[in-house]
Amino acid sequence: MEEASQSLVEHLTDLRKCLLRSVMAVVIGFCICWIFSEQLFNIIRQPIAPFLKEGGLIFTAPMDKFLAHIKVSLLASVILSCPFWIYQIWLFIAPGLYEKEKKYGIAFIFSGSFLFLLGVSFVYFIVYPMAFDFLMNFGGGVDAPMITISDYLSFFTTTTLVFGAAFEMPLILTILGILGVIDHHFLSKMRRYAIVVLAALSALITPPDVISMFAMLVPLTLLYELSIILVKIFGRDKDEENDTELTNN
Numbered sequence: 624m625e626e627a628s629q630s631l632v633e634h635l636t637d638l639r640k641c642l643l644r645s646v647m648a649v650v651i652g653f654c655i656c657w658i659f660s661e662q663l664f665n666i667i668r669q670p671i672a673p674f675l676k677e678g679g680l681i682f683t684a685p686m687d688k689f690l691a692h693i694k695v696s697l698l699a700s701v702i703l704s705c706p707f708w709i710y711q712i713w714l715f716i717a718p719g720l721y722e723k724e725k726k727y728g729i730a731f732i733f734s735g736s737f738l739f740l741l742g743v744s745f746v747y748f749i750v751y752p753m754a755f756d757f758l759m760n761f762g763g764g765v766d767a768p769m770i771t772i773s774d775y776l777s778f779f780t781t782t783t784l785v786f787g788a789a790f791e792m793p794l795i796l797t798i799l800g801i802l803g804v805i806d807h808h809f810l811s812k813m814r815r816y817a818i819v820v821l822a823a824l825s826a827l828i829t830p831p832d833v834i835s836m837f838a839m840l841v842p843l844t845l846l847y848e849l850s851i852i853l854v855k856i857f858g859r860d861k862d863e864e865n866d867t868e869l870t871n872n
Contacts, residue, residue, distance in 0.1 A: 641715045645708035652700030660692040663699050667779055670751035671770065674759035680772045691772045698780050702743055702787070709735040716798060724801050727857070735794050742790030743783055750786070750838050754830035785828045789843060796850040800858025807855035810847075817847055 656663060668680065682688050713731045759768055799805045810817070825839035 637715055637718075641711040645704075645711045648704045648707040649697070649700050652704040653696050656696040656699040656703070657692070659699075660696045663695050664692060667695055667698075667776070670747065670779075671755050671759075671775065674755055674768060675770065676767050680770050680775055682772045687772050691776055694776050694780060698783065701784070702740070705739045705787075706732055706736040709739070716802075719802060727801070731794070731798075735791060738790045738794055739787045742787040745790070745842065746783055746786035750782075750829065750835050753838060754832060754835045757832045757834060758830060782828065782830075786839070789824070789828070789839075790846065792843065792846050793850040793853055796847075797853040797857055800854035803859040805854065806858055807851050810851045810854055814847070814851075818844060821847065 672679075682691070710732050712735070713728055717725055717728065796805065796810065800807070821843045822836075822840055825836045825843065829835040829839045
């Protein structure tokens with residue numbers, strides 16, 4: 624019990640260190656992004672700008688625009704610092720891996736950063752234009768949209784981060800495969816249920832239109848199929864492990 628308690632405390636200590644380092648990286652990134660907050664705000668505003676007749680968002684409180692620049696800088700910092708906090712995640716899970724599996728560290732950081740940025744780019748360049756074109760033009764052109772800064776940023780920030788996290792699915796499943804929690808047989812067997820879950824997830828995290836939902840569902844389904852291949856290549860096969868244990872016994 625004492626050894627288990629010490630091990631748990633060590634894991635919690637490592638987790639705290641990783642979280643603190645990640646927060647520090649985001650804070651440093653925030654200070655850098657704050658200098659360019661106006662340019663970043665223009666980039667974030669771009670997907671909806673063509674549908675705003677006045678050419679910009681509106682704010683209803685004196686602090687709205689100042690707080691908006693804080694949110695913009697924080698979002699940009701989280702995105703730009705993703706290689707560092709993904710590296711911290713690797714440092715936390717690496718002690719649970721075999722020595723031969725720890726060599727995947729660079730691939731973990733690179734692929735994790737790539738997938739996160741891919742999800743962010745996908746929602747920005749593909750999903751947002753289609754979603755805003757549908758939502759802003761729905762019901763005719765008589766009514767003029769008056770979108771507040773706070774509402775738009777809340778929607779943009781949440782959706783962008785969720786897409787970035789969702790695209791990490793192959794990495795997460797591969798790590799679970801390396802740890803021996805799942806194998807490719809399990810993922811193949813659960814494919815139909817996984818597609819149903821992914822469809823429900825796509826409906827929840829995308830704007831309320833069918834086009835955006837399928838724009839999310841299709842890449843997630845492809846990423847799930849990629850996960851099966853990656854788990855088969857890098858994961859631990861439970862059947863082989865069981866056969867090895869029986870042979871040793």
